[in-house]
Amino acid sequence: MRRGATAILLAGLLLLVACGGGGQTTTGGPPITVTLSADALSVGHGGSVTVTAVVYDQNNQGVTWTFTPSSFGTLSKQTGTTVTYTAPASIPRPIPVIVTAASVTNPNVVASTRVMVLPIIVSLFPLSDQTVNQGDELPVIATPNNDSSGKGVRWSLRPAAGRGSLKDVKPGSVTYVAPATVTTPTTTTLVATSVADSSVFARIGITVFPSGAGFNTAVVRVNGGPVFRRIAPNAAFTSVTICNPGSTTICQAIDGILVDTGSSGLRILESAIPLLTLNKLSDGSGNTLENCSTQPDGSFRWGPVEGADVYIAGEIAAASPTRGELLQVISNEGDTVPTTCSNSSTTNQNTPELLGANGILGIGPEPTDCAIGGTNLCDGSIQPVPPNLYYACGRKGCSATDTAIIVPPNQQVSNPIALFASDANGVVLEFPSAASTQATLTGTMTFGIETLPNNLLGSATVLPTNSEGFFLSTFRGQRLTRSVITSGANAFLFPDSLPACAVHSEFFCPAGPSALSAINEGANSAENKVNFSIDNADKLLAAHLGNAVFSTLSGPTGKPNSCSETNLSSCVFEWGLPFFYGRRVFTHIDGQSAPPGTPLTGWWAY
Numbered sequence: 291m292r293r294g295a296t297a298i299l300l301a302g303l304l305l306l307v308a309c310g311g312g313g314q315t316t317t318g319g320p321p322i323t324v325t326l327s328a329d330a331l332s333v334g335h336g337g338s339v340t341v342t343a344v345v346y347d348q349n350n351q352g353v354t355w356t357f358t359p360s361s362f363g364t365l366s367k368q369t370g371t372t373v374t375y376t377a378p379a380s381i382p383r384p385i386p387v388i389v390t391a392a393s394v395t396n397p398n399v400v401a402s403t404r405v406m407v408l409p410i411i412v413s414l415f416p417l418s419d420q421t422v423n424q425g426d427e428l429p430v431i432a433t434p435n436n437d438s439s440g441k442g443v444r445w446s447l448r449p450a451a452g453r454g455s456l457k458d459v460k461p462g463s464v465t466y467v468a469p470a471t472v473t474t475p476t477t478t479t480l481v482a483t484s485v486a487d488s489s490v491f492a493r494i495g496i497t498v499f500p501s502g503a504g505f506n507t508a509v510v511r512v513n514g515g516p517v518f519r520r521i522a523p524n525a526a527f528t529s530v531t532i533c534n535p536g537s538t539t540i541c542q543a544i545d546g547i548l549v550d551t552g553s554s555g556l557r558i559l560e561s562a563i564p565l566l567t568l569n570k571l572s573d574g575s576g577n578t579l580e581n582c583s584t585q586p587d588g589s590f591r592w593g594p595v596e597g598a599d600v601y602i603a604g605e606i607a608a609a610s611p612t613r614g615e616l617l618q619v620i621s622n623e624g625d626t627v628p629t630t631c632s633n634s635s636t637t638n639q640n641t642p643e644l645l646g647a648n649g650i651l652g653i654g655p656e657p658t659d660c661a662i663g664g665t666n667l668c669d670g671s672i673q674p675v676p677p678n679l680y681y682a683c684g685r686k687g688c689s690a691t692d693t694a695i696i697v698p699p700n701q702q703v704s705n706p707i708a709l710f711a712s713d714a715n716g717v718v719l720e721f722p723s724a725a726s727t728q729a730t731l732t733g734t735m736t737f738g739i740e741t742l743p744n745n746l747l748g749s750a751t752v753l754p755t756n757s758e759g760f761f762l763s764t765f766r767g768q769r770l771t772r773s774v775i776t777s778g779a780n781a782f783l784f785p786d787s788l789p790a791c792a793v794h795s796e797f798f799c800p801a802g803p804s805a806l807s808a809i810n811e812g813a814n815s816a817e818n819k820v821n822f823s824i825d826n827a828d829k830l831l832a833a834h835l836g837n838a839v840f841s842t843l844s845g846p847t848g849k850p851n852s853c854s855e856t857n858l859s860s861c862v863f864e865w866g867l868p869f870f871y872g873r874r875v876f877t878h879i880d881g882q883s884a885p886p887g888t889p890l891t892g893w894w895a896y
Contacts, residue, residue, distance in 0.1 A: 505604025516546030552776025655892025713738025
């Protein structure tokens with residue numbers, strides 16, 4: 291890992307190689323020539339490389355040696371034809387060192403060779419944050435790459451008190467032992483620090499649950515999010531690890547990823563992965579595939595489709611060994627965005643402050659971001675003119691007048707869960723009950739439905755979506771035909787005549803707490819009544835500035851009693867994150883295996 295952070299260094303830097311060089315002169319008789327070769331292309335921390343010069347010189351004077359950067363390492367065992375370069379004990383980043391030999395007879399005859407000096411990189415397995423149950427054990431392996439000393443790592447827990455212990459401690463491995471009993475989720479960080487260079491370390495977070503944890507379970511926290519001094523109310527965050535396809539060392543762990551059961555596909559801010567260079571999807575003619583994701587408020591997210599291996603808990607999403615899973619990298623550049631994507635808006639959510647997160651993990655009921663109810667709208671099979679999701683941009687980028695293109699499903703931003711080797715049919719998002727407002731809340735995201743004992747469907751009511759990806763909510767006599775269960779929304783959102791808030795106009799501000807109910811009905815006619823409460827958002831948010839959990843927030847969508855084919859925004863009930871508090875909510879991915887008695891289509895259940 292790079293020093294002081296969880297990110298692994300760039301692959302591109304590691305691919306630099308040494309090269310031999312030669313020099314000669316033809317003045318004053320037979321030419322003097324010098325040719326160099328090194329016994330290694332690269333060297334790690336404290337390692338050595340021997341460079342040999344083949345010199346043609348009738349005077350047999352050999353060469354003198356220098357290197358640049360001259361302060362980065364040492365030369366020793368110098369002779370007229372050989373020298374040993376030794377790398378320094380601490381290496382901040384991959385650095386090319388140029389070793390140069392100059393003829394003693396004629397100093398103008400020189401030859402150079404390049405040796406790549408590589409820092410120690412500590413990689414851990416498992417690669418991503420883990421959850422375990424009380425009393426469980428978790429083996430962890432450390433690999434210090436480019437460590438010629440072979441000293442391995444030192445292990446530590448931060449914090450350690452009451453957070454478990456370590457056993458079988460070795461320079462390359464350790465076993466974490468969870469506390470015998472915990473009453474609430476308890477998190478610690480296991481740190482592996484290089485013995486040879488103490489500024490180099492790697493870490494994984496480990497959260498201990500009383501029950502229900504495992505390799506297919508990730509921790510999810512409602513904790514305000516990653517933006518400094520800006521609390522995001524009712525937003526659930528997790529962490530993911532992204533690697534270059536096929537690599538387990540060129541990786542970066544990213545916290546502050548918003549979990550959203552109402553969309554499909556992983557979207558990462560470019561600014562959140564500064565040390566990774568992923569492969570952009572292109573057509574071989576210099577055109578890059580760009581993705582557009584628009585929001586109801588007119589904002590949008592724009593950036594290229596890129597391939598990566600994505601690790602969440604103990605699961606990995608990789609579409610192929612060479613390409614990986616396809617995600618959107620939200621560009622932080624001032625790219626020209628086609629008007630059909632931006633709709634003339636200037637709000638590109640390409641910073642943590644604008645997005646409210648470092649990325650979005652879309653784990654909704656569709657396999658890609660252009661599928662709805664079992665139909666793919668972008669591949670040309672249903673409609674010749676695709677929606678404004680994908681664009682082909684040349685080397686100079688897109689223009690404002692560019693239009694969307696047809697893209698096959700295997701080139702679309704994909705729901706990472708659908709690419710897991712197992713547990714690929716859906717996810718269970720579960721939180722304990724919450725007070726009207728509280729500081730934080732910790733829950734679980736368990737992958738798979740009916741694949742393991744910790745993701746059994748039980749007696750949950752299954753609500754299949756219709757051909758447009760929605761179910762029906764009946765609320766105050768309104769038949770809201772475009773209803774969804776989305777953890778990405780921070781409130782109960784529905785059309786109503788309740789007064790809007792004066793300060794936070796996106797929310798309702800009733801005079802006081804109000805008890806409401808609605809009936810949800812799936813495409814299979816299954817019904818389930820939901821009782822919920824709402825309260826005055828302005829009062830709650832003003833009185834509890836440091837809190838992230840508000841179970842009674844609600845807000846408007848469309849106009850009440852106006853649902854129609856020409857006014858679809860008034861047909862929406864978004865059951866946002868407060869709906870998840872105190873519930874175990876299942877999201878099944880369309881087309882994946884389904885538990886007996888449930889459809890293969892997309893559905894939610896609770």
